[in-house]
Amino acid sequence: MRSKIAEVFDNCKKIKRPALITYTVAGDNTKNNSLKILNKISKHADILELGFAHNTPIADGGQIQESSHRAIKNGIKLKDVFQIVKKFKKNNPNKPIILMGYFNLIYQNGENNFLKNCKASGVDGLIVVDLPYPENKIFANKCKKKSINFIQLLSPTTSKERIKKIIKDSHDMIYYISMLSTTGGKLKVSPKNILKNYNRIKRINPKKNLVIGFGITNKTISSLKSANGLVVGSLLCKTITNSLKMRQNPVTNLDKVVYNLKNKIL
Amino acid sequence: MSSKIKKNIPLIDQHDKNFMYGGKFGGNFIPETLKKPIDDLTKLFAKLRKEKKFLKERDYFFQTYVGAPTPFIKLENLTDHLGGAQIYAKVVSEAKGGAHKIYGATVHCMIAKRAGKKYVVGDTGAGYAGKMLSMAAKKFGLKCKIFMGAKDIKRQRPNVEAIRKNGAEIVPVTTGSQTLVDAVSECMRYWVSNCDTTHMCVGSTVGPNIFIKICAWSTAQISRELIKQVQEEFGMIPSKLKLINCVGGGSSAAGFWNEFIDTSAQFIGVEAGGPRNSKLHAAPLTNGSKIGILHGAAQYVIQDKEGQIGSTESISAGLDYPGISPLHCFLKDTKRAKYTSASDEEALRAYQLVSKLENISPSLEPSHAFAEAIKLAPKLKSSEVIIVNSCGDSLKDKDIIKQKLGSYNR
Numbered sequence: 162m163r164s165k166i167a168e169v170f171d172n173c174k175k176i177k178r179p180a181l182i183t184y185t186v187a188g189d190n191t192k193n194n195s196l197k198i199l200n201k202i203s204k205h206a207d208i209l210e211l212g213f214a215h216n217t218p219i220a221d222g223g224q225i226q227e228s229s230h231r232a233i234k235n236g237i238k239l240k241d242v243f244q245i246v247k248k249f250k251k252n253n254p255n256k257p258i259i260l261m262g263y264f265n266l267i268y269q270n271g272e273n274n275f276l277k278n279c280k281a282s283g284v285d286g287l288i289v290v291d292l293p294y295p296e297n298k299i300f301a302n303k304c305k306k307k308s309i310n311f312i313q314l315l316s317p318t319t320s321k322e323r324i325k326k327i328i329k330d331s332h333d334m335i336y337y338i339s340m341l342s343t344t345g346g347k348l349k350v351s352p353k354n355i356l357k358n359y360n361r362i363k364r365i366n367p368k369k370n371l372v373i374g375f376g377i378t379n380k381t382i383s384s385l386k387s388a389n390g391l392v393v394g395s396l397l398c399k400t401i402t403n404s405l406k407m408r409q410n411p412v413t414n415l416d417k418v419v420y421n422l423k424n425k426i427l
Numbered sequence: 428m429s430s431k432i433k434k435n436i437p438l439i440d441q442h443d444k445n446f447m448y449g450g451k452f453g454g455n456f457i458p459e460t461l462k463k464p465i466d467d468l469t470k471l472f473a474k475l476r477k478e479k480k481f482l483k484e485r486d487y488f489f490q491t492y493v494g495a496p497t498p499f500i501k502l503e504n505l506t507d508h509l510g511g512a513q514i515y516a517k518v519v520s521e522a523k524g525g526a527h528k529i530y531g532a533t534v535h536c537m538i539a540k541r542a543g544k545k546y547v548v549g550d551t552g553a554g555y556a557g558k559m560l561s562m563a564a565k566k567f568g569l570k571c572k573i574f575m576g577a578k579d580i581k582r583q584r585p586n587v588e589a590i591r592k593n594g595a596e597i598v599p600v601t602t603g604s605q606t607l608v609d610a611v612s613e614c615m616r617y618w619v620s621n622c623d624t625t626h627m628c629v630g631s632t633v634g635p636n637i638f639i640k641i642c643a644w645s646t647a648q649i650s651r652e653l654i655k656q657v658q659e660e661f662g663m664i665p666s667k668l669k670l671i672n673c674v675g676g677g678s679s680a681a682g683f684w685n686e687f688i689d690t691s692a693q694f695i696g697v698e699a700g701g702p703r704n705s706k707l708h709a710a711p712l713t714n715g716s717k718i719g720i721l722h723g724a725a726q727y728v729i730q731d732k733e734g735q736i737g738s739t740e741s742i743s744a745g746l747d748y749p750g751i752s753p754l755h756c757f758l759k760d761t762k763r764a765k766y767t768s769a770s771d772e773e774a775l776r777a778y779q780l781v782s783k784l785e786n787i788s789p790s791l792e793p794s795h796a797f798a799e800a801i802k803l804a805p806k807l808k809s810s811e812v813i814i815v816n817s818c819g820d821s822l823k824d825k826d827i828i829k830q831k832l833g834s835y836n837r
């Protein structure tokens with residue numbers, strides 16, 4: 162059976178546009194609002210990444226750190242994250258949700274228990290920032306057995322042999338990190354160069370769905386739209402931060418931002 | 428299944444193919460972007476540590492720049508005062524810059540040069556790791572940036588001034604508890620973004636495996652000197668010998684014990700117990716913390732049930748860290764070393780006593796180790812020997828000492 166993630170890419174390819182993938186943090190700025198945000202933005206976004214916050218994130222920039230901080234301050238726990246997913250999936254059963262976070266939370270929850278919870282709430286995929294290949298092999302296989310996509314990451318520093326091995330072991334989606342940066346960095350490589358690297362990877366196995374993330378905003382998204390998918394995260398986290406500062410409703414503001422992003426890749 | 432220490436294999440090399448010690452501590456839990464720079468560094472270091480020229484260079488800098496050997500002295504007055512075991516100190520604070528962090532900093536700069544990097548970055552808590560890296564960077568012609576928690580910048584002023592004087596940039600870290608744990612995180616993030624041009628130095632035996640190795644290998648200079656000094660003093664290694672060291676990340680202890688691993692010497696590590704009535708101990712080994720992942724390595728770490736890293740509190744910025752080197756987790760599990768903790772108050776009292784009776788002035792980190800020595804010595808026979816690693820100079824703590832004890836005399 163094709164996964165919902167694979168189906169999204171099939172459909173997007175048919176209409177010749179990249180999949181729009183959003184990243185928000187569960188519990189930001191409240192548990193309720195983060196569910197409302199998912200419900201709203203899922204009208205425009207094709208895949209939703211949902212962060213489970215960690216307080217010592219070694220690969221996140223300021224924007225996502227702030228979101229994570231708010232979520233943890235609000236008392237978000239993994240069980241709440243699964244609740245949010247479950248409630249969302251009740252109304253949107255076909256919209257893929259990918260959980261993203263750091264390995265320690267999975268480790269403390271117990272790998273098997275965590276995957277059981279993922280399955281029960283309807284999680285479609287996982288990104289574990291600090292569990293690289295090949296250390297992730299055992300866990301990635303456990304995911305596969307449960308039909309949960311384990312999404313491998315590639316970076317500009319990944320060697321060609323390594324890329325080949327990772328692609329071979331990948332499931333339905335691979336994530337290419339656009340540049341040497343934490344999340345939320347300014348795009349310091351030109352879209353042209355990012356796409357050059359992207360296409361080099363793509364040629365190794367054109368059938369694999371490869372998405373680009375890190376540093377993508379409303380200003381740069383259209384120049385990258387030949388990719389299979391584009392991830393926007395920090396811009397959304399920043400939108401929440403700014404909404405709170407200006408005492409505006411983060412849910413409606415986020416809805417607008419994601420709507421605009423979508424229009425730029427149609 | 429409990430793991431065992433293998434004989435005749437350096438401690439840092441007792442890991443499996445996944446860089447795990449005893450199958451459960453360490454490893455490389457890192458973002459994909461750091462895989463290659465860490466692989467490159469791992470290969471480079473494996474080559475350099477076998478290279479005669481590199482070893483000669485290291486020895487040359489340790490001799491002429493750091494100053495080797497640092498003194499090994501008997502603390503006659505303290506021994507008499509306590510009446511029990513013979514107490515000695517390895518006065519590592521006499522090394523250039525005033526602490527053991529100079530060994531790792533020097534070797535990291537040598538490696539950075541070999542790797543063709545022009546920039547080095549590092550974390551610091553007490554400010555010694557930062558001071559030493561900035562000093563070595565200046566000597567080796569590298570540009571240097573130091574990440575330091577805002578709270579530590581305030582409480583370790585003399586070292587902050589030294590870092591600035593050496594021409595390094597200090598980046599204040601204002602996230603989280605604004606201490607060492609946040610400084611290490613921010614430094615790693617910086618490296619993720621700049622690993623193509625920049626060499627990273629981790630200030631203790633923590634982080635991804637290669638940083639543990641480089642730090643412990645460099646700091647082992649302490650015990651290379653000490654084992655000779657002990658043999659000269661006693662004609663052999665005393666049969667009842669205790670080596671007492673404070674542990675924050677664990678670099679000074681790893682360096683102090685390294686050459687004695689295959690001897691009968693007992694190792695005692697002293698963690699920071701924090702203020703007497705506080706629950707925020709920086710003592711994961713003493714208090715039975717669970718294994719978790721912090722800064723790229725599995726280790727005993729202070730955390731909540733979810734896996735959020737816990738906050739800690741200690742009068743000593745250098746020990747104020749929720750994790751602990753995987754090497755020490757391994758030494759604890761194999762029962763090769765024992766770990767305990769000393770409170771802020773005990774450390775201050777130890778500082779007071781030692782600096783009054785002896786001609787040394789240990790910083791608040793080694794004062795934790797002295798606190799344990801002071802507790803133990805009276806219970807032991809005079810045929811027993813205690814050596815404390817006096818790994819840092821108190822000057823950086825003058826503000827805290829003045830505030831807590833009323834005066835700081837030097």
Ligand SMILES: Cc1ncc(COP(=O)(O)O)c(C=O)c1O
Nearest residue numbers: 631675676677678679745792819
């Ligand atoms: C003098 C001194 N001792 C001890 C420590 C603790 O670190 P470690 O356990 O790595 O030696 C520090 C750290 O900054 C220090 O400056």
